[in-house]
Amino acid sequence: MASTVTTTEPPESFDDFQRRLIEVEPHLPKRLRQAAAYALEHPDEIALGTASALARGAEVQASTLVRLAQTLGFAGFSELQEVFRSRLRNRWPDYSERLRALHENARDSGDPTHLLFGFADSAAASIARLREGVQRRELDRALGVLARARTIHCLGQRRSFCVAHYLTYALSQLGIAASLIDNVGGLGPEQLGQAGADDALIAISFSPYSPFTVDLARRARRAGVPIVVITDSALSPLAGLADVRFEIVESDFGSFRSLSATFCLAMTLAVAVGEKRAESGG
Amino acid sequence: MASTVTTTEPPESFDDFQRRLIEVEPHLPKRLRQAAAYALEHPDEIALGTASALARGAEVQASTLVRLAQTLGFAGFSELQEVFRSRLRNRWPDYSERLRALHENARDSGDPTHLLFGFADSAAASIARLREGVQRRELDRALGVLARARTIHCLGQRRSFCVAHYLTYALSQLGIAASLIDNVGGLGPEQLGQAGADDALIAISFSPYSPFTVDLARRARRAGVPIVVITDSALSPLAGLADVRFEIVESDFGSFRSLSATFCLAMTLAVAVGEKRAESGG
DNA sequence: CGCAGATTGGAATATATGTTCTATTGATGT
DNA sequence: ACATCAATAGAACATATATTCCAATCTGCG
Numbered sequence: 001m002a003s004t005v006t007t008t009e010p011p012e013s014f015d016d017f018q019r020r021l022i023e024v025e026p027h028l029p030k031r032l033r034q035a036a037a038y039a040l041e042h043p044d045e046i047a048l049g050t051a052s053a054l055a056r057g058a059e060v061q062a063s064t065l066v067r068l069a070q071t072l073g074f075a076g077f078s079e080l081q082e083v084f085r086s087r088l089r090n091r092w093p094d095y096s097e098r099l100r101a102l103h104e105n106a107r108d109s110g111d112p113t114h115l116l117f118g119f120a121d122s123a124a125a126s127i128a129r130l131r132e133g134v135q136r137r138e139l140d141r142a143l144g145v146l147a148r149a150r151t152i153h154c155l156g157q158r159r160s161f162c163v164a165h166y167l168t169y170a171l172s173q174l175g176i177a178a179s180l181i182d183n184v185g186g187l188g189p190e191q192l193g194q195a196g197a198d199d200a201l202i203a204i205s206f207s208p209y210s211p212f213t214v215d216l217a218r219r220a221r222r223a224g225v226p227i228v229v230i231t232d233s234a235l236s237p238l239a240g241l242a243d244v245r246f247e248i249v250e251s252d253f254g255s256f257r258s259l260s261a262t263f264c265l266a267m268t269l270a271v272a273v274g275e276k277r278a279e280s281g282g
Numbered sequence: 283m284a285s286t287v288t289t290t291e292p293p294e295s296f297d298d299f300q301r302r303l304i305e306v307e308p309h310l311p312k313r314l315r316q317a318a319a320y321a322l323e324h325p326d327e328i329a330l331g332t333a334s335a336l337a338r339g340a341e342v343q344a345s346t347l348v349r350l351a352q353t354l355g356f357a358g359f360s361e362l363q364e365v366f367r368s369r370l371r372n373r374w375p376d377y378s379e380r381l382r383a384l385h386e387n388a389r390d391s392g393d394p395t396h397l398l399f400g401f402a403d404s405a406a407a408s409i410a411r412l413r414e415g416v417q418r419r420e421l422d423r424a425l426g427v428l429a430r431a432r433t434i435h436c437l438g439q440r441r442s443f444c445v446a447h448y449l450t451y452a453l454s455q456l457g458i459a460a461s462l463i464d465n466v467g468g469l470g471p472e473q474l475g476q477a478g479a480d481d482a483l484i485a486i487s488f489s490p491y492s493p494f495t496v497d498l499a500r501r502a503r504r505a506g507v508p509i510v511v512i513t514d515s516a517l518s519p520l521a522g523l524a525d526v527r528f529e530i531v532e533s534d535f536g537s538f539r540s541l542s543a544t545f546c547l548a549m550t551l552a553v554a555v556g557e558k559r560a561e562s563g564g
Numbered sequence: 565c566g567c568a569g570a571t572t573g574g575a576a577t578a579t580a581t582g583t584t585c586t587a588t589t590g591a592t593g594t
Numbered sequence: 595a596c597a598t599c600a601a602t603a604g605a606a607c608a609t610a611t612a613t614t615c616c617a618a619t620c621t622g623c624g
Contacts, residue, residue: 018516025517029571037489037517041531048329048367051612061573066613077612085330088370110561112421112554119546120409127402127409127542139394159451162444169441170538184466256452256549260409260542264401267538272394279392311601333582343603348583359582 010073010080014043014087017080020072028071035060035068039084047084051077115254122253123260129249130261142244142269145226147276149200151177153192153225156204157213163204163230163259167266174274183212192216197224202269204230204262206250209237217241228269230262292355292362296325296369299362302354310353317342317350321366329366333359385536404535405542411531412543424526424551427508429558431482433459435474435507438486439495445486445512445541449548456556465494474498479506484551486512486544488532491519499523510551512544 011017021036028036038058039046046054055062069080146152152171156164164180171178181191195201201220205213214237220227221241229242232249239245246265250257293299303318310318320340321328328336337344351362381404388396428434434453438446446462453460463473477483483502487495496519502509503523511524514531521527528547532539 022516022521031572033517037515040515040517044371048371050610052610062611063573063613063615067572089326089330110557111418112425112550113416113418115554115557116416116421116546116550117413119549120413123409123542123546124406127405131399131402134395134398136393136395139398143394159448161451162448165447166441166444166541169443254553256553258549259448259545260405263541263545264398264405267401267540268394268398271536271538272397275388275392275397313602332580334580344581345583345585345604346602349602 011083014083017072017083024072031060031064032068032071034058035064039068043084043087046081047088118253119256119258122251123258125251126249126258126261127264129251130264133249134246134265138244138246139268139272142228142246143272143276145200145228145243146202146269146273147280149198149226151179151195151199152273153179153181153195153199153201153220154204155181155192155201155213155216157183157210159257159259160204160206160210160213160230160262163262163266164202166263167202167270170267170270171273174270176270176274176277181216188212188216189219192220192225195220195223195225197226199225201225201227202230203227203238203241205236205238206232206257207236214238230265293365296365299354299365306354313342313346314350314353316340317346321350325366325369328363329370381533381535400535401538401540404533405540407533408531408540408543409546411533412546415531416528416547420526420528421550421554424510424528425554425558427510427525428482428484428551428555429562431480431508433461433477433481434555435461435463435477435481435483435502436486437463437474437483437495437498439465439492441539441541442486442488442492442495442512442544445544445548446484448545449484449552452549452552453555456552458552458555458559463498470494470498471501474502474505474507477502477505477507479508481507483507483509484512485509485520485523486548487518487520488514488539489518496520512547 011020018040021040025033025036035058038054038060042054042057045057049057051065052062055065058065066077069075069077072080074080152167154164154167154171156162161182165182168178168180179191181188183191192201201217203213203217203220209231217227217229217238218241226243227241229236229238229245230248231238231245233239233247234245248261248265250259250261252258293302300322303322307315307318317340320336320342324339327339331339333347334344337347340347348359351357351359354362356362381400384396384400384403388394388400434449436446436449436453438444443464447464450460450462461473463470465473474483483499485495485499485502491513499509499511499520500523508525509523511518511520511527512530513520513527515521515529516527530543530547532541532543534540
């Protein structure tokens with residue numbers, strides 16, 4: 001009867017819980033591990049949500065949550081939840097006060113949280129602007145171009161490289177043929193060599209614009225490849241080459257720019273193309 | 283009929299709620315006032331408790347709580363409670379539900395701006411959580427490790443690769459010796475081959491953890507290289523290898539995760555290391 | 565390949581919880 | 595002091611939620 005269900009004491013504090021979970025996790029079956037991971041990643045949700053809502057979030061069955069609780073020594077899920085609730089109760093009483101204080105303090109000292117808050121603010125600002133700035137029409141046009149493409153080539157260098165890489169990753173995950181022009185071994189031109197009018201190129205570049213990106217985009221243009229450009233200004237050398245152009249204004253903190261808005265847009269494009277293809281019977 | 287039960291909009295945030303209550307409180311009958319006072323004095327209890335438990339605490343009848351909620355414009359007690367819960371959850375009023383709804387919406391409306399808004403929200407939520415979650419102590423320890431390093435190696439594959447790449451870019455821009463382990467041509471192990479105790483490794487991996495990243499981090503550990511880990515859970519296979527560990531909870535939209543918080547942290551680390559080196563006369 | 569035990573999904577169930585309803589109490593004005 | 599109406603307590607109800615159970619599935623092993 002009590003084979004997997006070890007009848008030990010249930011953890012009483014959240015820290016206990018976490019330690020205990022790390023200890024037994026390797027021996028846990030798949031779904032229980034999945035639920036356990038979710039619990040550690042979303043402690044607040046666990047504290048406040050209902051079993052079935054959480055089950056949906058963790059993509060598990062509600063009964064799995066109960067079983068997990070029992071495996072850890074609780075009588076049922078509700079007892080486990082109580083641990084998470086008490087954690088919430090004991091959290092710094094007025095934490096928004098505390099955050100503000102932290103923010104003030106950090107300003108002048110060599111406190112790295114100051115930097116963190118700065119970057120966080122600037123990312124949040126970028127995202128807020130993106131929400132307002134992006135036009136439905138441009139999105140639709142870009143999707144038109146991309147959904148039609150046989151292969152979507154992604155181009156970006158230096159700072160923008162990570163966006164191009166991520167786009168390639170996301171598109172591939174969605175089953176869309178995508179190719180990253182990473183210029184490894186100087187083969188950038190060849191990587192784009194086969195692209196034609198029935199493909200598409202997403203080119204990403206921010207000031208100072210990488211000459212390599214601009215050059216390759218020009219070649220693509222000449223080869224008749226439709227181009228979607230993500231850049232930061234209408235004056236960008238990429239602007240004139242674009243069939244569809246997105247201008248992203250990222251706010252910066254110090255001399256570093258957030259990339260949050262750019263990533264949001266990239267993910268949107270990828271997923272939207274995926275859905276568009278799915279519905280038009282790809 | 284509707285004399286006391288004003289049919290106005292219910293307050294949406296806790297602050298609204300508080301203002302509203304202070305405003306109407308003088309005209310409230312005895313028991314309702316009693317319940318209202320209890321609510322303002324024990325907001326955490328309200329968020330977590332059940333109606334009848336709270337009723338006992340406030341020495342009123344459960345139905346009184348319902349009436350109070352209705353008097354304030356809510357449909358029932360549960361709606362009122364949701365305001366208190368979102369306060370605890372840190373003013374992202376049931377955002378996971380909201381995101382799910384947005385996603386559903388985006389799916390059948392075919393409007394890509396819905397997707398964009400979803401990703402934007404989810405990025406904003408991630409960033410908000412990052413601000414709360416990151417501890418000064420961990421940042422300091424990470425900076426200690428990194429400032430001391432001769433070369434900082436950055437490791438990440440698949441989804442996490444772009445973070446590793448960006449880190450390498452940013453560190454190099456700041457004049458810090460950094461090296462990206464990109465595993466091009468399968469030379470990953472060799473790229474890390476020379477690293478020793480006077481270097482450092484930043485390893486980034488999220489579920490599902492790339493075996494390559496885990497394997498290489500293990501080797502680095504054996505070679506005595508100090509390791510800073512950025513991952514998403516205490517259960518990550520990287521967790522045990524870390525000298526310093528950051529747990530980043532990115533909220534996801536559909537099945538795609540934002541990387542905003544991760545990038546914020548990465549930028550913070552890079553710039554903070556730069557500053558630390560500058561002041562200690564690098 | 566087939567068996568046994570473990571694991572899981574989903575329906576069925578029991579319980580707990582929020583809400584509504586009604587008789588009673590308390591207050592107000594005449 | 596009486597009549598009238600709002601307010602309340604507590605029971606009755608409907609709903610939501612956790613839990614249990616069983617059949618289906620997966621996994622490890624002979």
